[in-house]
Amino acid sequence: MPGLCLSDTIDGGSSPHGVLCDRIPPPYIHCRRARPRRAPDLPHLAWLQRARGFCQDVQKGICVMLDLPSVVFIVFAAVLVGSALAVVTLRNIVHAALFLVLVFGAAAGIYVLLNAEFIAIVQILVYAGAVTILILFAIMLTQNPNSRGSNPSNRQTLIAALIAVALCAGAVFAFAQNTSITTASQKAISGPPGSVVGIGQLLYSPTSYSYVLPFEIASVVLLVAIVGAIVIGRED
Amino acid sequence: MNIGFEIVHFVVNLLFFILLISTNAVIMVYAERKVMAYMQDRIGPKHYGPFGLLQSTYDVMKLLLKEIVRSRDTDNSVFIVAPMIFFAPVLTAFVMLPFSPFVTQSALATGLILYVALSSLDVIGVFMAGWGSNNKYALIGGLRSTAQMISYELPLLLALMGPVMLTSFVSHGGVGSISFTDITHAQLAPSWRWFVLLQPLGLMIYYICGLAETNRAPFDLPEAESELVAGYLTEYSGMRWAMFFLGEYGNMLIVSAVATVLFLGGWSGPGADLAFWHRTVTANPGGIFSVADIIFNVIALFWFLVKVYILQFIFIWVRSTLPRLRADQLMQFAWLILIPFTLANILITAALLLAVPQPYTLWVTGIVNFVLLAFFIGFISRAIGASPKGELPPWVKMRQQNLARQAAISAVATPRLAKPESEPEMARR
Amino acid sequence: MDNTTPILIMMGLALAFTLLVTAVTFILGPKNPYAKKLAPYECGIETIDPPRKRFPIKYLVNGMLFIVFDIEAASLLPLAVLMRRLGVTGLLELVTFVAILLIAFLYVWRKGAFTWD
Numbered sequence: 001m002p003g004l005c006l007s008d009t010i011d012g013g014s015s016p017h018g019v020l021c022d023r024i025p026p027p028y029i030h031c032r033r034a035r036p037r038r039a040p041d042l043p044h045l046a047w048l049q050r051a052r053g054f055c056q057d058v059q060k061g062i063c064v065m066l067d068l069p070s071v072v073f074i075v076f077a078a079v080l081v082g083s084a085l086a087v088v089t090l091r092n093i094v095h096a097a098l099f100l101v102l103v104f105g106a107a108a109g110i111y112v113l114l115n116a117e118f119i120a121i122v123q124i125l126v127y128a129g130a131v132t133i134l135i136l137f138a139i140m141l142t143q144n145p146n147s148r149g150s151n152p153s154n155r156q157t158l159i160a161a162l163i164a165v166a167l168c169a170g171a172v173f174a175f176a177q178n179t180s181i182t183t184a185s186q187k188a189i190s191g192p193p194g195s196v197v198g199i200g201q202l203l204y205s206p207t208s209y210s211y212v213l214p215f216e217i218a219s220v221v222l223l224v225a226i227v228g229a230i231v232i233g234r235e236d
Numbered sequence: 237m238n239i240g241f242e243i244v245h246f247v248v249n250l251l252f253f254i255l256l257i258s259t260n261a262v263i264m265v266y267a268e269r270k271v272m273a274y275m276q277d278r279i280g281p282k283h284y285g286p287f288g289l290l291q292s293t294y295d296v297m298k299l300l301l302k303e304i305v306r307s308r309d310t311d312n313s314v315f316i317v318a319p320m321i322f323f324a325p326v327l328t329a330f331v332m333l334p335f336s337p338f339v340t341q342s343a344l345a346t347g348l349i350l351y352v353a354l355s356s357l358d359v360i361g362v363f364m365a366g367w368g369s370n371n372k373y374a375l376i377g378g379l380r381s382t383a384q385m386i387s388y389e390l391p392l393l394l395a396l397m398g399p400v401m402l403t404s405f406v407s408h409g410g411v412g413s414i415s416f417t418d419i420t421h422a423q424l425a426p427s428w429r430w431f432v433l434l435q436p437l438g439l440m441i442y443y444i445c446g447l448a449e450t451n452r453a454p455f456d457l458p459e460a461e462s463e464l465v466a467g468y469l470t471e472y473s474g475m476r477w478a479m480f481f482l483g484e485y486g487n488m489l490i491v492s493a494v495a496t497v498l499f500l501g502g503w504s505g506p507g508a509d510l511a512f513w514h515r516t517v518t519a520n521p522g523g524i525f526s527v528a529d530i531i532f533n534v535i536a537l538f539w540f541l542v543k544v545y546i547l548q549f550i551f552i553w554v555r556s557t558l559p560r561l562r563a564d565q566l567m568q569f570a571w572l573i574l575i576p577f578t579l580a581n582i583l584i585t586a587a588l589l590l591a592v593p594q595p596y597t598l599w600v601t602g603i604v605n606f607v608l609l610a611f612f613i614g615f616i617s618r619a620i621g622a623s624p625k626g627e628l629p630p631w632v633k634m635r636q637q638n639l640a641r642q643a644a645i646s647a648v649a650t651p652r653l654a655k656p657e658s659e660p661e662m663a664r665r
Numbered sequence: 666m667d668n669t670t671p672i673l674i675m676m677g678l679a680l681a682f683t684l685l686v687t688a689v690t691f692i693l694g695p696k697n698p699y700a701k702k703l704a705p706y707e708c709g710i711e712t713i714d715p716p717r718k719r720f721p722i723k724y725l726v727n728g729m730l731f732i733v734f735d736i737e738a739a740s741l742l743p744l745a746v747l748m749r750r751l752g753v754t755g756l757l758e759l760v761t762f763v764a765i766l767l768i769a770f771l772y773v774w775r776k777g778a779f780t781w782d
Contacts, residue, residue, distance in 0.1 A: 094367060098314065101360055112669050117346050121353045122739045129356025130735050133386060134728040136363055140379065140720040196346060197411055200743030204751055204758055212758060215740070219765040222733045226769040229729035230776045233722045246671060250678065303694045304687070308703040320683045327679035331671050341675075342668045349742060350672075371705045372716040383724050386731045393738040400745040410750035414742065470706050475690035479683055564780065567727070571779045575734070575770075579763055582741070586748055586756050 073113050080106035097135045104128040118195040249341045253330040261485040265292040268552050275556045302474035307371070310471060314368030319472070319479035322361030325354035326486040333493050334417045336503045336536035338529070348400065348414040351494055352393050355449055358487070359385045362468055365480070369471035377467025380457060380563065385449055387567055391574035392445035397582045398438035398605075399431045399498045405589050405597070416494075420502030424512055430501040434602045437581050437609040439499040441574055443550070446491035448570070450484060453555035457566055492547035496540060505539030508532060573619065577612055584608065726778050737766055 083102035090096045104127040111120035203211050266281065266289065273280025281288030306315065332347040334340040344350060359382050366378010403422040404412030406429070413419060423430050432439050448455040451467075464470075469480055496502060504512070512532075561569065585601060592600045705712050741759070748755055773779070 092311075094311075095314070098360070098364065101357075109673075117344075117669065118349070118743075121346050121350050125349065125353040125356055125739060126732065126735055129353060129359060129389075130386065130728070130732045133359060133363065133382060134725070134732055136367075136382075137379075137720070137724045137728045141722055141725050142719070196414055196743050196746050200747040203740070204744050204747060204755055216758070216761055216765070218740070219737070219762045222736060223765055223769040226730065226733050226773055229726055229733070230773055230778060233726035233729075233778065234776075246674075250675075253675075254682070300686075300690050301693050301695075302690065303696060304691060305698065305702060307705045308700075309705050319687075320680050323683050324676050324679035327682070328672055328675045331675045341671045344668045344672070349739070367717075369705075370716055371707075372712075372714070373706065375716055379720060379724060383727050387727060390731065390734045390738060393735075394741075397738075397741060397745045400742065401748045404746055404748040404750070407749075410747070412746040412748065414746060465706065474694060475686050479686070568779050571730075572774070579767070582745075583760065583763060586745075586759060589748065590753060590756055 069113055073110065076106045076109040076113070080110070093139055094136065097132060097139060100135065101128045101132050104132070116195055118199055245338075246341065249339055252335075252339055253327065253341075257327060257330065257482065257486045257489070260489050261482050262292045262296060264485050264488065264548060265295065267549070268555075271549070271552045272556045275553075296478075299475060299478045304474040304476060307369070307471050309370040311368045311370055314364050315471070316368075316476075318361050318364035318368055319476050319483075320361075321364055322358055323479045323483040323486075325357040325361075326483045326490065329354045329490045330486075332416055333490070334420055334497060334502055335493075335540050336508075336533045338533045339537060340417060343415060343417045345413070345415045347416040348396060348419070348494075348498075349393075351490070352389065352396075355392075355487070355490075356386070356389055358449075358483070359389075361483075365472065366468035369468065371471050373465040374468050374470040377464045377470070380464075381451060381468055384451070384455065384457065384566060384570075387570040388445045388448035388455075388574075391441055391570060391578045392449060394575065394578035394582065395438045395441040395445065396498060397578075398435040398585050401582070401585055401589065402431055402434055416497045416502070420497055420504070423501045424504050424509060428501075428504070428509060429598065430499065430504070432499040434598060435499065435581075435585070435605055436602075437577070437605050437612055439495060440609060440612065441578055441581075442495055442499070443491075443547070444574065445570075446488075446495065447551070447554060448566075450487045450491060450551075452488070452551055454558040454560050455566060457560060457563060488548055488551055489544065492544045492551075493540075495547055496543040500543045503536035503540040505535070505542070508536040508539055573616065577608075581605070581608060723778075730773065730778065733769070734766070737762070 080103060083099045083106065086099040087096045087103060090099065104123060108120040108123040108128070111117075111123060203215050269291070270280040270288070281291035284290040284294050306312070329351055331341045332344045332350060334343075362385065363378055363382045366374050366376075366381070369375070369378075399419060400412055400414055402412075403414075403419055404410060406422050407413070413422070419431075447453075469477060472480060584604065588601045588604055589597055705716070707713075741762070744751070744755060744759060751758070
């Protein structure tokens with residue numbers, strides 16, 4: 001199954017996939033040009049390695065990382081969770097929709113910390129700039145002149161809280177158990193910082209393993225979305 | 237690079253940005269009133285200072301001393317936050333603009349799309365202002381403005397694809413860039429080739445979309461005084477209003493600056509180019525400490541600002557020339573004219589750049605794009621029914637002739653229809 | 666200081682600047698509100714309707730179309746950056762992508778979504 005192993009020709013060398021390949025179990029190693037793993041030479045990610053080195057000392061205890069990016073991450077995460085809660089709990093639906101902007105913005109901040117600049121900006125462009133506006137237009141379409149109690153909650157708060165806690169616990173458990181997820185993501189962020197070029201080569205380049213077909217299918221999905229929009233907006 | 241230099245760099249740039257954004261508003265308000273006055277054969281402001289130069293300074297002081305009124309029904313939090321949401325992206329967008337090699341705060345690799353993303357955040361501020369005011373005119377103006385701004389964001393982004401493709405083609409490895417600094421350099425090295433010579437249609441469409449994004453005439457429909465009072469600004473007063481105002485003028489500056497960077501070669505100009513080519517100075521901001529570097533940076537900044545202010549003058553010129561569009565015309569212009577033209581521009585440019593052999597590639601692309609530009613202008617002038625000679629388009633003339641003929645026929649068939657229906661007849665009924 | 670930090674700092678400073686200027690005018694400006702002044706603007710008469718009413722669905726359709734084409738434009742950007750390296754393959758991908766969306770565009774046009782009243 002050679003296709004599983006991503007070719008490492010992307011960007012001529014410094015790709016993360018050469019690193020990924022030797023993580024894949026033995027039957028699937030068909031990497032022709034798998035290079036020995038080397039430390040990423042990215043100065044602004046040094047904090048991650050330092051933090052990891054620190055964690056290895058602690059081993060079983062709670063890992064405390066408090067350098068600047070960690071603090072920034074904690075701030076973003078707090079804003080994200082807080083504004084997500086505001087989206088759910090606020091009584092006024094327009095306020096709730098406006099807090100979505102903050103949610104998307106904080107998520108974009110976390111993407112930047114993960115070295116995915118382009119994705120972060122597209123997140124702002126598409127989600128904060130466009131999806132929120134769409135939601136606001138949809139609210140404007142509905143008839144509620146007062147809008148004070150327009151985002152009512154029902155009686156199932158307790159069940160919802162239980163489900164949310166269970167889901168969160170499941171996610172935490174999965175991440176704690178399966179180290180491959182966390183190590184893989186830590187590997188993945190050591191990719192080339194020129195993220196537009198990296199994404200372009202992943203999406204469009206025919207020489208590397210590329211997502212040309214999914215990309216073209218995405219345009220069909222967009223076509224379906226447009227047809228759906230017109231069907232909803234029909235005036236007869 | 238030492239941290240002390242970074243901090244000095246940041247503080248100098250920050251002061252420059254704040255100074256620029258506030259003086260720009262003052263200068264532009266004065267220039268707008270004066271230029272429009274001369275264009276309309278008036279004198280304009282003349283009482284305060286020589287030639288009325290202090291007029292807008294006094295305006296600013298007056299604004300600072302105004303009462304901040306918040307009407308009874310406003311949605312407090314949204315109303316108060318809206319000016320911040322509108323203004324913050326404007327100031328932020330200055331960070332990645334390369335005014336000169338030194339006055340570039342962040343050589344961000346994704347500057348171009350960040351600019352578009354920030355201008356899409358402005359839309360949220362406009363909506364919040366409209367909705368938070370809780371006033372009919374504000375809400376209608378806010379929603380119209382929102383719809384307009386998102387519609388024109390698409391052709392704006394698509395019009396910027398042309399320069400991005402060109403950076404890919406002029407680079408060595410075939411890898412382009414969407415960083416403003418790299419795009420500026422791509423227009424300089426190895427020789428002088430501003431992208432306006434290769435993508436005039438792109439500049440034209442980008443500029444039109446910039447007019448619409450900043451809600452300027454002829455796209456100032458959301459603020460149509462005669463029907464919507466002041467649009468989403470209706471309930472705002474004092475300095476809160478001024479934040480919107482400052483943001484709008486800042487937006488004009490940014491639109492002009494981005495057009496300068498992408499199409500007009502950024503800070504390149506006589507003097508700056510020579511220094512750049514001969515490498516007597518480094519383009520790296522780390523090398524500011526020699527006198528030659530400082531002179532180079534001043535010259536570069538000068539050329540950048542000259543280009544920006546020429547473009548901003550065109551904003552004023554357009555405003556005093558063109559009448560306002562109708563709502564339906566506005567949307568149709570974005571969707572049915574600008575987007576097809578930008579898509580065609582992308583496809584044709586890409587095809588030409590790939591197909592034409594090497595020494596002639598850029599020449600052919602540029603010439604074809606100029607032909608497209610001529611076609612675009614011709615198409616618009618047909619679509620809006622105004623030909624260069626001031627003569628009506630054929631279908632309008634035909635309709636007028638038909639109307640005249642029908643009027644003549646009806647006049648012959650029923651001579652003096654209105655007269656015999658006189659008062660006695662009416663009375664008998 | 667890398668390239669993204671100044672953006673965050675600048676955004677914070679812009680918010681602070683807005684607050685500062687508003688505070689200054691709050692201190693300097695007069696404060697004498699009265700009922701007539703605080704009424705919502707309505708050309709000098711009392712407001713008769715609640716201002717927030719239903720808005721036409723045209724806005725919603727416009728928003729949806731915007732999202733679709735926005736995603737298109739954002740995904741064309743990496744393609745444009747690599748145009749020469751991808752060569753003819755890239756051009757074919759571009760043409761296919763735009764052609765499929767052009768079908769959508771023509772459909773929308775025929776259905777009259779662009780005719781505002």
